[in-house]
Amino acid sequence: TDIWNSVPLPSLDSIFKMTLAYNIDKHPAKVALVMGVYKDDDNCPWVLPVIKKATHILLSNPDLDHEYLPVRGLPEFTDAAAKLMFGPTSPALVDGRVVTTQTLSGTGANHMGALFLNRFYPWVGTKQIYLSDPTWPNFYAIVKNVGIEPLTYPYYDPKNIALDFDGFLGTLQTAPRGSVFLFQACAHNPTGIDPTADQWKQIAEVVINRNHFAFFDCAYQGLASGDLDKDAWAVRYFVEKNIPLLVCQSFAKNAGLYGERVGALHIVLSNKDAATQVRGQLAVLQRSEISSPPSHGARLVSLILTSADLFNEWTHDIKTMRSRLIAMRKELHRLLTEEFHTPGNWEHIVNQVGMYCYTGLNPDQSKALTDKAHIYLLDTGRISIPGLNSKNIRYCAENLDKTAR
Numbered sequence: 001t002d003i004w005n006s007v008p009l010p011s012l013d014s015i016f017k018m019t020l021a022y023n024i025d026k027h028p029a030k031v032a033l034v035m036g037v038y039k040d041d042d043n044c045p046w047v048l049p050v051i052k053k054a055t056h057i058l059l060s061n062p063d064l065d066h067e068y069l070p071v072r073g074l075p076e077f078t079d080a081a082a083k084l085m086f087g088p089t090s091p092a093l094v095d096g097r098v099v100t101t102q103t104l105s106g107t108g109a110n111h112m113g114a115l116f117l118n119r120f121y122p123w124v125g126t127k128q129i130y131l132s133d134p135t136w137p138n139f140y141a142i143v144k145n146v147g148i149e150p151l152t153y154p155y156y157d158p159k160n161i162a163l164d165f166d167g168f169l170g171t172l173q174t175a176p177r178g179s180v181f182l183f184q185a186c187a188h189n190p191t192g193i194d195p196t197a198d199q200w201k202q203i204a205e206v207v208i209n210r211n212h213f214a215f216f217d218c219a220y221q222g223l224a225s226g227d228l229d230k231d232a233w234a235v236r237y238f239v240e241k242n243i244p245l246l247v248c249q250s251f252a253k254n255a256g257l258y259g260e261r262v263g264a265l266h267i268v269l270s271n272k273d274a275a276t277q278v279r280g281q282l283a284v285l286q287r288s289e290i291s292s293p294p295s296h297g298a299r300l301v302s303l304i305l306t307s308a309d310l311f312n313e314w315t316h317d318i319k320t321m322r323s324r325l326i327a328m329r330k331e332l333h334r335l336l337t338e339e340f341h342t343p344g345n346w347e348h349i350v351n352q353v354g355m356y357c358y359t360g361l362n363p364d365q366s367k368a369l370t371d372k373a374h375i376y377l378l379d380t381g382r383i384s385i386p387g388l389n390s391k392n393i394r395y396c397a398e399n400l401d402k403t404a405r
């Protein structure tokens, strides 16, 4: 017998399961509404024009080398990424209260953030972190990997297909003082439902009163409102209120740099006294994990963030992606309500934001869509909007209509 024979077979993440099934499906009309990646109207990956331009600039430098980056990353990148998140004139940045580390995209930022908390957060009792119910499933694996127990707070109200704000606030109020809460900064995955500015203010108030720690994950900056600053509003508001927090930042979606693994972890301190120690310990953790982060994506993003022209072009590209997402939402809504007269309320399709739509379909209906029409979505009824395009949207709406009757 082999020493590995006792290794248990893992249960596959539902996203991977559905993607595998989609890939082997031979049906000509099959539709992938599972993976959270942007596609153009031809269902092809979209390399942002600004990324093409930045790549050309980068690669035409004859002195481009492949040396190691510093342990905490490319300084031009970490500085510019922090400015993008907090605003260039943020007092936290001006005061030197933000410690930034370049990470392996958003996943790496979440891992490093959880690892750092596990080691250094002043835990009272068990190490636990509250995740929204539902959330991106990988958060569970990420926090468990570093020895933190995941708990949940109510987020989604299935009856009204809306935010369960009372439930959310209730858990914030009853959780032990000093608890850690993971908040998605914008374009919530999987529900597409974000708190309003007024609700964020109420959340912040309870977080302050209960002395909680805010663990922000920001994987979709720009893709909710189309505006990078607006999508960072909640994070900036918490910083303004001097709430202890960290932010995980990803450039996978908003710059289309999925495979380049470019992201950052920002830890915001209430004063700069501890900055040197925090910076040092992050470097120690990073060194043991990856020694130093990859350079290519960080160089591309720092070019874009430090050139006014490229930055402008990037904001334009983000608007292009976001406009297509909105157009697909509007068209799906129009087809269901005006053409097929599908029973029920479908307003949430246009009210939700970002890449995902929680359709309200139950697991049986979701499964029926896959089995009967070869339309692949999660059994929670979540669809990834970029999988819709002008060629397949009528087919999707027609079958959604049949399933919802």
Ligand code: PMP
Pocket (backbone or CB within 6 Å): 036, 104, 105, 106, 107, 108, 136, 184, 189, 217, 219, 250, 251, 252, 253, 258, 263
């Ligand atoms: N957070 C959320 C909510 C996500 O949906 C994702 C990707 N699906 C990530 C973080 C991390 O993505 P990446 O590691 O590619 O930046």
